[in-house]
Amino acid sequence: MHGKTFLIAALLLTFGTIMIASESGWAQVSNLQEAIDAAPRGTERGEIDPAAPLGYLGIPGGPQINLILAFIWAIWVGWIFSTVGAFGGIMAGVGHITVYGLGNYAGTFRQTAPTINRAVTDSIRVSNQFMVGTSALISSINYYKMGRLVLPVAAALAIGSIAGSYLIPLLTAGKVSFRDYVGYFGIFVLFLGCYMLYETTPRGAAGKKKAKQAADAFESTMKKKRSGEKVDTSELGVKMTKFSLGKIAFTFYGVEFSFNPLFPVLGGFVIAAIAAFLGVGGGFMLVPFLTSVTGLPMYLSAGTSALAVLIGMITSILSYLQQGVLVHWPLIGTQLVGIVVGSMVGPYTSQYIPDKWLKRVFIVLAFYVGLDFMARGFLGKNIMTMFFG
Amino acid sequence: MQEIHEILGSIHLWLDAFLISAFRLLSNPVSGFFFGTFILTVWCTLVGELTSLGVGRMNRKYIKKLEQESIRLHNLSVKAIIHKDKESYRACNKMANEAWGKYFFATISQGAASVWPVPFALAWMHTRFAAVEFELAYPIPLLPDVVGYSAVFIPMYILVRICFAKLKPWLPFFHGDDAPKLRRPGQEEEKMITWADVDKHKGLPG
Numbered sequence: 001m002h003g004k005t006f007l008i009a010a011l012l013l014t015f016g017t018i019m020i021a022s023e024s025g026w027a028q029v030s031n032l033q034e035a036i037d038a039a040p041r042g043t044e045r046g047e048i049d050p051a052a053p054l055g056y057l058g059i060p061g062g063p064q065i066n067l068i069l070a071f072i073w074a075i076w077v078g079w080i081f082s083t084v085g086a087f088g089g090i091m092a093g094v095g096h097i098t099v100y101g102l103g104n105y106a107g108t109f110r111q112t113a114p115t116i117n118r119a120v121t122d123s124i125r126v127s128n129q130f131m132v133g134t135s136a137l138i139s140s141i142n143y144y145k146m147g148r149l150v151l152p153v154a155a156a157l158a159i160g161s162i163a164g165s166y167l168i169p170l171l172t173a174g175k176v177s178f179r180d181y182v183g184y185f186g187i188f189v190l191f192l193g194c195y196m197l198y199e200t201t202p203r204g205a206a207g208k209k210k211a212k213q214a215a216d217a218f219e220s221t222m223k224k225k226r227s228g229e230k231v232d233t234s235e236l237g238v239k240m241t242k243f244s245l246g247k248i249a250f251t252f253y254g255v256e257f258s259f260n261p262l263f264p265v266l267g268g269f270v271i272a273a274i275a276a277f278l279g280v281g282g283g284f285m286l287v288p289f290l291t292s293v294t295g296l297p298m299y300l301s302a303g304t305s306a307l308a309v310l311i312g313m314i315t316s317i318l319s320y321l322q323q324g325v326l327v328h329w330p331l332i333g334t335q336l337v338g339i340v341v342g343s344m345v346g347p348y349t350s351q352y353i354p355d356k357w358l359k360r361v362f363i364v365l366a367f368y369v370g371l372d373f374m375a376r377g378f379l380g381k382n383i384m385t386m387f388f389g
Numbered sequence: 390m391q392e393i394h395e396i397l398g399s400i401h402l403w404l405d406a407f408l409i410s411a412f413r414l415l416s417n418p419v420s421g422f423f424f425g426t427f428i429l430t431v432w433c434t435l436v437g438e439l440t441s442l443g444v445g446r447m448n449r450k451y452i453k454k455l456e457q458e459s460i461r462l463h464n465l466s467v468k469a470i471i472h473k474d475k476e477s478y479r480a481c482n483k484m485a486n487e488a489w490g491k492y493f494f495a496t497i498s499q500g501a502a503s504v505w506p507v508p509f510a511l512a513w514m515h516t517r518f519a520a521v522e523f524e525l526a527y528p529i530p531l532l533p534d535v536v537g538y539s540a541v542f543i544p545m546y547i548l549v550r551i552c553f554a555k556l557k558p559w560l561p562f563f564h565g566d567d568a569p570k571l572r573r574p575g576q577e578e579e580k581m582i583t584w585a586d587v588d589k590h591k592g593l594p595g
């Protein structure tokens with residue numbers, strides 16, 4: 001069923017593009033070209049030298065992206081994806097902002113040509129989303145095929161996701177300076193670092209330990225009983241007991257659950273808006289959100305959140321492209337190859353590094369990146385220069 | 390170093406000549422563009438799927454380990470709900486979600502492996518067809534009125550991928566257990582208990 005939906009959507013899009021009237025002019029003047037033409041001429045910071053070789057996004061004198069460096073950094077990102085998980089998306093963002101030199105370059109145009117500054121910022125945001133989104137998309141399609149989604153919840157999430165993913169690029173594309181973007185990215189990473197740190201504190205660990213103990217206790221009870229024992233289920237599946245604007249209550253195999261239907265809409269909106277603004281996937285926020293708010297089982301929440309992420313990502317990327325945001329395709333391709341290599345190496349190395357140490361390393365990294373980006377964004381200073389002059 | 394640059398340069402030239410040849414097969418430029426783009430999407434699909442197959446084989450053991458953990462905890466949560474034990478269900482479900490999260494991100498590489506040729510194809514198309522623009526006869530929500538080569542390439546690529554997925558069972562290399570996809574319930578060591586199973590057996594499957 002879902003394959004057919006995709007097929008129809010793709011067909012519609014194809015027919016739309018095939019039915020062309022090519023009499024329209026060939027030249028579409030992009031905003032970036034106008035900004036390049038309007039920028040002050042020269043070889044100093046914040047100036048455009050028309051004689052310089054074309055760099056990032058075709059800007060004369062723009063940074064020449066070192067694809068070898070991008071490839072090596074992407075191996076690191078892929079390694080994180082395969083060993084740690086969600087932090088890979090953050091590291092992909094760090095690569096775009098810091099490692100490839102785009103941040104420093106965009107910063108030079110802050111006063112002289114803000115449009116170039118914002119064009120590079122938007123390009124980074126949408127590039128991050130492509131990185132996380134294209135690969136997640138393929139996995140998501142498999143979940144649809146398995147029918148692992150709950151449509152009413154997915155629809156509620158999707159409504160929120162579409163609104164968040166469409167509005168944020170519409171409102172912010174071409175308006176966010178690089179410094180602001182880096183600052184907000186820093187806040188997000190710092191928040192993630194704090195959450196990771198909280199999980200390692202006795203209080204945070206206790207919650208997890210409690211869940212593990214309860215799961216272990218239940219497992220041992222089940223082992224004592226004959227495996228595969230038939231259990232009488234008087235009530236099968238999900239049965240809605242109350243459906244109103246304020247409360248959805250349902251029994252799930254006879255056990256009662258309830259949630260406010262506005263929560264998935266709001267949650268979908270907030271998560272998609274953050275994801276679209278920062279250029280991250282958002283899936284790692286959606287799944288825990290769904291589990292804790294709706295009580296959906298893993299089998300269904302994974303697929304349901306995948307649908308919401310997919311819809312959000314497509315909306316957000318299209319919305320960015322609609323605003324005329326440019327993408328450096330060779331950079332994205334090189335990074336995808338790097339991610340593949342990194343995730344192939346990951347399993348062979350992770351067995352030598354305990355999970356506990358990995359977590360500590362990433363907490364330190366999250367704090368460093370978060371504070372550094374916040375300092376750069378809001379104070380205009382590098383964290384090293386702040387502390388050591 | 391100079392030699393490497395020369396080798397890379399000649400590979401680029403050869404690839405460029407090879408890819409553009411499909412666009413020149415038809416005399417009508419518009420038909421040639423659509424046909425060439427179609428051939429390019431076929432190449433992207435084939436190369437991507439083969440890479441994904443290779444990655445799947447290399448990481449099979451690790452991915453299976455993560456998958457088994459998430460299935461074990463999921464099954465436990467199913468058993469808990471069937472026993473009407475809400476607290477255990479919530480605990481097992483939380484653990485299952487965490488395990489699944491790790492499994493999901495580890496499998497992302499397989500997604501990346503199957504789509505990596507696409508950005509390169511778009512980059513190459515940019516060098517050849519950056520000036521090509523089509524005005525949409527009918528406005529499509531979220532798309533601008535004037536679109537470029539990517540608006541032809543991307544939908545066509547999706548279509549080719551869908552067709553390829555349908556053809557997979559009959560294609561050599563792609564129909565076995567190593568096929569680059571998340572396994573369906575029933576193909577794992579510990580079988581995943583699906584809700585359909587529970588409904589069918591009126592309880593836990595024996």
